[in-house]
Amino acid sequence: MVMFQTKFGIVVMMDSLLEVACLILVTGAAGYIGSHTCVSLLNAGYDIVAVDNFTNSKPEALSRVQEITGKTFSLHSVNMLNQEDLDAVFAESNIEAVIHFAGLKAVGESVAQPLRYYENNLVSTINLCKSMQKHGVKKIVFSSSATVYGAQEQVPLREDMPIAPVNPYGQTKAMIEQILRDLAVADEQFGAALLRYFNPVGAHASGRIGEDPQGIPNNLVPYVAQVAVGKRAELTVHGGDYDTPDGTGIRDYIHVMDLADGHVKALAWVMNHTGAEAFNLGTGKGSSVLEVVHAFEQASGVRIPYHIGPRRPGDAARSFADPTKAQRILGWQATKSLADMCADTWHWQSQNPNGYGE
Numbered sequence: 001m002v003m004f005q006t007k008f009g010i011v012v013m014m015d016s017l018l019e020v021a022c023l024i025l026v027t028g029a030a031g032y033i034g035s036h037t038c039v040s041l042l043n044a045g046y047d048i049v050a051v052d053n054f055t056n057s058k059p060e061a062l063s064r065v066q067e068i069t070g071k072t073f074s075l076h077s078v079n080m081l082n083q084e085d086l087d088a089v090f091a092e093s094n095i096e097a098v099i100h101f102a103g104l105k106a107v108g109e110s111v112a113q114p115l116r117y118y119e120n121n122l123v124s125t126i127n128l129c130k131s132m133q134k135h136g137v138k139k140i141v142f143s144s145s146a147t148v149y150g151a152q153e154q155v156p157l158r159e160d161m162p163i164a165p166v167n168p169y170g171q172t173k174a175m176i177e178q179i180l181r182d183l184a185v186a187d188e189q190f191g192a193a194l195l196r197y198f199n200p201v202g203a204h205a206s207g208r209i210g211e212d213p214q215g216i217p218n219n220l221v222p223y224v225a226q227v228a229v230g231k232r233a234e235l236t237v238h239g240g241d242y243d244t245p246d247g248t249g250i251r252d253y254i255h256v257m258d259l260a261d262g263h264v265k266a267l268a269w270v271m272n273h274t275g276a277e278a279f280n281l282g283t284g285k286g287s288s289v290l291e292v293v294h295a296f297e298q299a300s301g302v303r304i305p306y307h308i309g310p311r312r313p314g315d316a317a318r319s320f321a322d323p324t325k326a327q328r329i330l331g332w333q334a335t336k337s338l339a340d341m342c343a344d345t346w347h348w349q350s351q352n353p354n355g356y357g358e
């Protein structure tokens with residue numbers, strides 16, 4: 001039996017100190033991948049502190065995380081460009097590790113507004129790392145992206161291939177990976193898992209949380225889902241003349257709950273390891289645009305009208321992961337099929353045609 005007094009004078013008794021759950025700071029917690037990962041962290045027994053500035057997300061997502069898990073946590077509406085506000089979050093909680101999702105993420109927008117992307121994504125991360133340093137927090141899981149590989153001809157993509165991002169958004173991901181590698185060199189106790197996501201899709205099985213893009217979706221599956229629910233007339237397939245079996249682009253779609261589970265596994269790894277390691281989080285299996293359209297039609301029972309348009313500048317013909325490093329080192333593997341991804345996306349979209357609403 002262990003007894004200790006809190007700063008409020010309350011005596012706490014417990015069988016073992018190990019029963020104190022590990023407290024994790026989640027930045028960008030209200031976003032698409034952040035909110036799903038919060039569910040998995042809470043269900044795995046972690047306590048969390050959520051930070052978001054709601055630029056591209058809604059507090060309602062986190063209310064629903066609490067509803068799904070039956071657990072509560074504190075939420076701080078913080079702009080991470082403000083070092084003092086971020087420091088205050090560290091000062092009031094005993095944070096042991098960070099999962100860092102916060103960042104701007106639209107490829108096209110990053111080409112049009114490079115300074116905004118570099119400033120927001122890099123300065124917020126540098127501030128986060130300074131706060132971590134000040135408060136002795138040495139463990140981080142970072143939301144990187146397969147976009148760091150750039151336009152590689154060779155697939156599957158492996159973590160030891162050279163990285164060559166082709167837009168400012170991808171550059172910020174690559175630069176943050178480098179910052180974290182440098183911190184791991186400077187401090188031998190520092191540990192970082194750099195998670196390179198392929199194409200996250202799907203939603204929590206409850207249909208209560210999911211992807212809620214602002215405006216016209218840039219990404220395939222949210223666009224298809226909006227066509228299915230009647231918000232958009234038809235899909236434009238960006239290119240039908242690629243050197244692929246049906247002429248359309250091939251990507252490695254991964255269910256967001258598999259991805260969330262990957263974060264829980266990466267967190268467990270990083271708590272016990274030092275150094276910075278990149279891990280691909282993908283299924284290792286590519287699907288074409290038309291395969292996704294047909295899988296979505298099957299899952300929803302709705303026909304998806306489409307026409308073939310020109311190629312989208314900057315798109316690769318095919319991109320899919322070699323996920324064996326994550327399997328070997330983190331003990332993680334994707335389990336859900338394209339049919340599951342489409343069924344769960346449809347469940348979310350049909351129950352929430354306007355996302356989280358206003």
Ligand code: UFG
Pocket residue numbers: 105107145146147197198199218219220221223235236237238239248249250251289312315319
């Ligand atoms: N596509 C269409 N029509 C659309 C949207 C997409 O045909 O309306 C096609 C694309 O050409 C591509 C495939 O669907 O072949 C997937 O496109 P997405 O935009 O959904 O995804 P990307 O692979 O282009 O990019 C995604 C994320 C990036 C991330 C990248 C990592 O959007 O943020 O994966 O590889 F960096």
